Structure formats: structure tokens, C-alpha cells
Amino acid sequence: AQTVTQSQPEMSVQEAETVTLSCTYDTSESNYYLFWYKQPPSRQMILVIRQEAYKQQNATENRFSVNFQKAAKSFSLKISDSQLGDTAMYFCAFMSNYGQNFVFGPGTRLSVLP
Amino acid sequence: SQTIHQWPATLVQPVGSPLSLECTVEGTSNPNLYWYRQAAGRGLQLLFYSVGIGQISSEVPQNLSASRPQDRQFILSSKKLLLSDSGFYLCAWNSLTQGGSGANVLTFGAGSRLTVL
Numbered sequence: 001a002q003t004v005t006q007s008q009p010e011m012s013v014q015e016a017e018t019v020t021l022s023c024t025y026d027t028s029e030s031n032y033y034l035f036w037y038k039q040p041p042s043r044q045m046i047l048v049i050r051q052e053a054y055k056q057q058n059a060t061e062n063r064f065s066v067n068f069q070k071a072a073k074s075f076s077l078k079i080s081d082s083q084l085g086d087t088a089m090y091f092c093a094f095m096s097n098y099g100q101n102f103v104f105g106p107g108t109r110l111s112v113l114p
Numbered sequence: 115s116q117t118i119h120q121w122p123a124t125l126v127q128p129v130g131s132p133l134s135l136e137c138t139v140e141g142t143s144n145p146n147l148y149w150y151r152q153a154a155g156r157g158l159q160l161l162f163y164s165v166g167i168g169q170i171s172s173e174v175p176q177n178l179s180a181s182r183p184q185d186r187q188f189i190l191s192s193k194k195l196l197l198s199d200s201g202f203y204l205c206a207w208n209s210l211t212q213g214g215s216g217a218n219v220l221t222f223g224a225g226s227r228l229t230v231l
Contacts, residue, residue, distance in 0.1 A: 033218050043152075043202055045222035091157065095218055100146045100165055100208075102220050106157040 002027045004094050004105035012111040013082045020067075021077045021108050023092030030054075031097040034068065034075045039107075040088040048090070051075065053097075082112045116141035120205045120223030127230055133178075133192040135226050137205030140186065145207040147188040148220070149180055152202045164188060200230045 003026045013019035025034070036048040051059045051068050058066050063083075067076045079086055092105040120137045127133060139145050149161040160173045162180035170180050177196050181189045188205060205223040 035219070043225050043227075045204060045206075045225075047219055047221070050219060093220070095220070097218075100163055101160070102148075102208075104158045109155075 002029075002094050002096065002103045004092050004103050006090075006092055006105035006108050008108045009106070010109045010111070012113055013079075014113050015082055015084060017082055018078060018080045019082055019110065021079075021090050021092075021110065023075045023077070023105055025073050025075065025092070025094050025103075025105075027073070027094065027096070029096055033095045033097065034066075035093040035095070035102075036064070036066070036075075036077045037091045037093060037104075038086075038088045039091065040085075045091075049077065079110075084112050084114060086110065087112045116207075116221070118205065118207055118221055118223045120226055122226060123224065124227045125229070127195050127228065129197055129230055130194045133190070133195050133199070133228070135190040135203055135205075135228075137188045137190075137223055138186055139207045142186070142207070142209055144185060145209050147182060148206040148208075149188065149190050150204040150206065152204060154201075158204070162190070195230045197230050200228055202227050 005024045007022055032053045034051045038046045038048045049059050049061045049064050051066055058068050063080045065078045089107045089109050091107045094103045117140045146165050148163045150158045151161055152158050162172055164170050164182045167182055178192050203226045206220050208220045
């Protein structure tokens, strides 16, 4: 069974600075998808970024980028120029290419400080 | 475009009362549908998922049940609520056949906050 680990329960960053959230996962499959979701205080789950495992290039979405290390099974999220609105819980998630089940990590609570 | 609706948004129920949370998806057909529960400050626990009408997989034995009476409708129910059923419930959908950047992305409803007293 796949597992997703986020080793940082809480983090904080100063506004306009850069922060990196860590995620590692365990799978025996070679093709899969990885995601970062954001859950602000409203509790709406919002997709931040998606990575397909067969793509070597790291995904980017504006201020958000990932460092995908397939061999190490690592998928970290970098947030540049942090904004107050980035304050949220961030969940790393894995989805097999063959299944319907998403596996979520326990989350990292990020606070952006003014 | 696809949208997902989930209701009610907030619910306060006494112990032993029944529960019905409803979720519908628009703009797609034959989606995979999911119910998750989230305790305060915690991660997501998958409760049920469905790949088609009448096909329900249960991940956690509990006081809850799910049904999918129509292709784009997913209902979470309980006959008698327990205090431990309190939490934030999220419905979600995805489609393995959906093309483009939306492929395989799990899209969530706004959630239902249940308090059992």
C-alpha cells in the first residue's frame, strides 16, 4: 500500500520570503500522480499543483513549484514570495495511475507572518 | 465546466438522530465519487468511494453508509449518529478519462460541518 509522509506538522515564514514544504511517499509503481492541495481557514480544498511521475520536468504554477525526485520518492513544494493568503494547511497526495484511490499525507500547517 | 455541490454546509444533530449529506456533480458523466472525513486540525480519512451507480467501496468500518442512486449523486447516511461522527465531511470527484490538465485531479466540494451533541 502506498503511504505519504509530511514530516513538518507546522511551519512559518515571513511575508515575501520563500518556504519549502517536504513530502515523501512510498510506492512500488512506476507511473503515478502527485499533488499538493491547500486548505485555507475556509476549509475548501484547493489544488495547488500536480506532477505526473513520467515527466522529468518539475511542475510550476506561478509562485508555486515542486522539486520532484523520483528515485528518492520525494516531492517538495516551494512557495516563493509568500503572501498572507498562503496561510493554510498543505496536503501532499499520491494517486496511482491504475486506481481510483488518493492517499493523503497528514498535512503541514503553514503560517505566513506579516 | 464541471461543478460539485455539497449540502448542507452546516448541521447540528443530537446523538441517535439520522444523517443525510448529499453531493452532486454537474458537467461530467460517470465520475468517481468520494466521501472523506476530517477531524479538527487533522488529515483526510477516506470513508467511501464509488466508481459507478450502486458500486460503493467502504474503507473504514463505522456507523456510516453511502449510496449512489444516480450517476452524479452521492449520499452519506447514518441511521443513528454517535458523538464520534462529528467532523468535517468532504465530497470529491475525479475522472480517469477526463483529458487535459484536469485529468486525474481530485476536485472537492465546499464541505459539510457536522456537530453531534
